Amino acid sequence: MDNLREKLKVEIIELLNLEDMTPSGIANDDILFGEGLGLDSIDALELIVLLEKNYQLKITSAEDGKKIFQTIDTIAQYIESNK
Amino acid sequence: MKSYITSYCSITPESCSLNGKVKYQNLNNRTFNDFSKSIYKQEKIAYPKFSKMDGLSKLAFIASEVLLSSKDTSRWNEQQTAIVLGNKSSSIVSDQKHYDSYKDRASYFPSPAVFVYTLPNIMLGEISIKNKITGETSCFIQDQFDSTFLYQYIKDLFDSEGYHRCITGWVDYTPFDYEAHLFLVSKSDIEEVKTIFDHNFKRLII
Amino acid sequence: MSGYGIISALGFNADENLNTLKMQKSGIEKSMHLQTSKSVVVGEVKASNDQLKSFANISAKKTLSRTALLGLIASREAIASAKLEAAEIGQAGIINGTSVGGMDISEIAYSKILVGKAVNINDSFSGHDCGHSTHVIAEQLKIKGYNSTISTACSSSANSIMHGAMLIKSGQLNCAVVGGTDALSLFTLNGFDSLKILDSEWCRPFDKNRKGLNLGEGAAYLVLESEEHIKARNGKGIAELVGYGNANDAYHQTASSPEGNGAYFAIKKALDIANLSAHKISYINAHGTGTNNNDQSESWALQNIFSHDLPPYSSTKAFTGHTLGAAGGIEAVFSVMALQEQSLLPNINLNQPMGIIDAPNTIYQSKQISNVLSNSFGFGGNCSSLIFSKA
Numbered sequence: 001m002d003n004l005r006e007k008l009k010v011e012i013i014e015l016l017n018l019e020d021m022t023p024s025g026i027a028n029d030d031i032l033f034g035e036g037l038g039l040d041s042i043d044a045l046e047l048i049v050l051l052e053k054n055y056q057l058k059i060t061s062a063e064d065g066k067k068i069f070q071t072i073d074t075i076a077q078y079i080e081s082n083k
Numbered sequence: 084m085k086s087y088i089t090s091y092c093s094i095t096p097e098s099c100s101l102n103g104k105v106k107y108q109n110l111n112n113r114t115f116n117d118f119s120k121s122i123y124k125q126e127k128i129a130y131p132k133f134s135k136m137d138g139l140s141k142l143a144f145i146a147s148e149v150l151l152s153s154k155d156t157s158r159w160n161e162q163q164t165a166i167v168l169g170n171k172s173s174s175i176v177s178d179q180k181h182y183d184s185y186k187d188r189a190s191y192f193p194s195p196a197v198f199v200y201t202l203p204n205i206m207l208g209e210i211s212i213k214n215k216i217t218g219e220t221s222c223f224i225q226d227q228f229d230s231t232f233l234y235q236y237i238k239d240l241f242d243s244e245g246y247h248r249c250i251t252g253w254v255d256y257t258p259f260d261y262e263a264h265l266f267l268v269s270k271s272d273i274e275e276v277k278t279i280f281d282h283n284f285k286r287l288i289i
Numbered sequence: 290m291s292g293y294g295i296i297s298a299l300g301f302n303a304d305e306n307l308n309t310l311k312m313q314k315s316g317i318e319k320s321m322h323l324q325t326s327k328s329v330v331v332g333e334v335k336a337s338n339d340q341l342k343s344f345a346n347i348s349a350k351k352t353l354s355r356t357a358l359l360g361l362i363a364s365r366e367a368i369a370s371a372k373l374e375a376a377e378i379g380q381a382g383i384i385n386g387t388s389v390g391g392m393d394i395s396e397i398a399y400s401k402i403l404v405g406k407a408v409n410i411n412d413s414f415s416g417h418d419c420g421h422s423t424h425v426i427a428e429q430l431k432i433k434g435y436n437s438t439i440s441t442a443c444s445s446s447a448n449s450i451m452h453g454a455m456l457i458k459s460g461q462l463n464c465a466v467v468g469g470t471d472a473l474s475l476f477t478l479n480g481f482d483s484l485k486i487l488d489s490e491w492c493r494p495f496d497k498n499r500k501g502l503n504l505g506e507g508a509a510y511l512v513l514e515s516e517e518h519i520k521a522r523n524g525k526g527i528a529e530l531v532g533y534g535n536a537n538d539a540y541h542q543t544a545s546s547p548e549g550n551g552a553y554f555a556i557k558k559a560l561d562i563a564n565l566s567a568h569k570i571s572y573i574n575a576h577g578t579g580t581n582n583n584d585q586s587e588s589w590a591l592q593n594i595f596s597h598d599l600p601p602y603s604s605t606k607a608f609t610g611h612t613l614g615a616a617g618g619i620e621a622v623f624s625v626m627a628l629q630e631q632s633l634l635p636n637i638n639l640n641q642p643m644g645i646i647d648a649p650n651t652i653y654q655s656k657q658i659s660n661v662l663s664n665s666f667g668f669g670g671n672c673s674s675l676i677f678s679k680a
Contacts, residue, residue, distance in 0.1 A: 016135070017135050020131070020134075038131060042199055042542070045485060173418065193479045195484045198479075199484075199542045199543050202442045205668065205669045207669055208541075211537040211538075211670055212539050212540065217551065217554050220537045222441055223438070224420050
């Protein structure tokens with residue numbers, strides 16, 4: 001389980017060009033959007049692509065994405081429950 | 084009525100210069116990515132969204148940051164500031180990247196972050212967002228840097244439309260080359276004037 | 290303004306477009322000519338490239354992008370409707386707005402090259418860049434004056450119209466053909482799909498349950514002239530472009546600020562230049578794409594400008610789709626039609642209003658119209674507004 005969370009952090013940092021970030025700098029329950037890591041709506045769409053490309057999970061609406069992408073934990077839980 | 088150039092900046096693969104003097108030399112022929120990152124760090128810009136921009140927007144953005152580095156933009160009237168740029172190659176590098184992301188039916192993953200940059204005027208948007216500029220912004224596709232055309236356009240913005248300032252010039256970015264030449268034009272001579280704004284202002288480029 | 294020309298999903302010329310608007314019949318359906326496996330509905334011009342070449346008097350053997358063909362057909366109609374003579378056309382300027390250029394041809398050729406197929410490089414790519422369609426129009430119609438291309442996404446042709454007006458007002462031109470053209474392409478379809486702002490069904494501008502936009506294509510041009518020029522040649526003014534404004538939303542690359550600041554400033558500027566107070570606007574042709582974001586943002590901007598005096602408004606994008614770079618030109622023509630016909634255009638496919646401002650007008654109906662506001666808001670926060678008045 002921990003591996004998945006660490007893997008997600010690495011993937012997200014690379015995908016979203018978060019150049020000054022390291023995996024250790026993101027806590028599993030850090031809020032990713034808005035005030036937290038400061039990700040925006042385009043980043044949310046990129047995460048949808050990531051989930052499809054790397055985990056073969058398809059999210060069809062940006063609204064669903066909002067709920068799933070709150071924290072690293074919520075993303076990992078979604079992936080695990082949809083394996 | 085006269086108007087004035089109060090700052091000008093050029094970025095090419097060789098160097099980044101401000102007001103006619105080289106500020107950062109591109110030692111060892113670094114790639115644009117590395118060179119622009121080094122300018123970003125040395126200018127202490129601290130704007131996380133920078134890393135998400137494409138090459139064209141990064142180039143325009145960094146040039147505008149150096150251009151405005153000695154100016155206090157918080158005292159500007161944002162509605163009376165315009166941005167008018169010339170460009171030749173549009174957003175060709177991002178266009179290519181966007182195409183590559185969906186061309187293969189077996190590996191079909193179009194990237195929204197790339198698509199956002201497949202328009203040349205997004206670079207105007209990035210400068211506007213950072214500096215909260217809400218005046219007119221326009222991007223003209225031209226064969227080459229036409230300072231006479233830009234001069235006439237901006238003169239009209241100042242004379243007839245009540246604008247006080249304009250960021251103008253030429254920004255172009257291709258897989259093989261890049262150049263940005265930005266000029267801050269002001270209606271008043273209160274700020275430090277470098278030269279009078281006239282139709283041949285591109286002669287300032289070294 | 291002395292003439293106009295238009296080609297869109299509603300028809301191949303001005304008369305056809307107007308009749309289709311009157312019948313409240315949408316041009317949006319599954320694509321026939323765009324080669325896509327995606328299940329989408331689009332506002333496609335109902336002709337193949339070969340048919341368009343025939344309308345445009347271009348030899349079937351010649352390779353010309355769909356964008357250039359659409360532009361040629363509409364600009365030719367504009368000049369004919371203004372009844373300009375050859376000498377006057379020769380001196381006129383042309384300012385053309387486009388976002389996709391000749392992409393429809395180059396994207397197909399590029400995919401062939403990638404798998405090792407032979408293509409004619411010159412034919413396939415020489416028409417790729419945005420300026421090419423402008424040159425094709427200028428060459429074919431013998432427009433020899435000032436020549437420029439504006440590429441600012443969905444506000445491109447509105448900005449072209451504005452630029453032409455400024456050149457005429459400052460005395461640098463007497464006469465200009467202004468507007469824009471854009472054709473459907475896989476490039477745009479895939480891109481908008483990745484942003485998740487397409488509605489796979491018929492779009493619903495200003496509806497509470499709207500899901501996104503439908504892409505469209507087309508071209509439209511106006512002939513603008515100075516008063517002196519029209520008088521000197523005994524021409525007839527159809528309408529007057531009295532106001533224009535461009536402002537930047539300064540919020541996000543592709544989304545609009547929730548309060549619609551860019552829209553607010555653009556409309557305000559246009560009113561200032563027109564020397565009109567807001568309550569003098571008789572009808573608004575809104576940008577109204579059908580996306581969650583735009584329609585909300587634009588509603589707030591209208592609320593803030595017009596408050597209790599909101600005139601009837603509508604989006605015509607459920608008719609034509611969002612024609613991107615051509616939208617400003619196409620909707621400028623629709624705005625002038627509203628003036629000529631003294632009728633409000635309808636906002637079709639509305640089931641439940643949003644509830645932020647009064648619902649849009651949903652019926653084609655007569656009304657005394659003096660001044661029309663037309664909005665076009667593009668990516669990059671580039672917001673433009675035009676105001677047309679009776680001649």
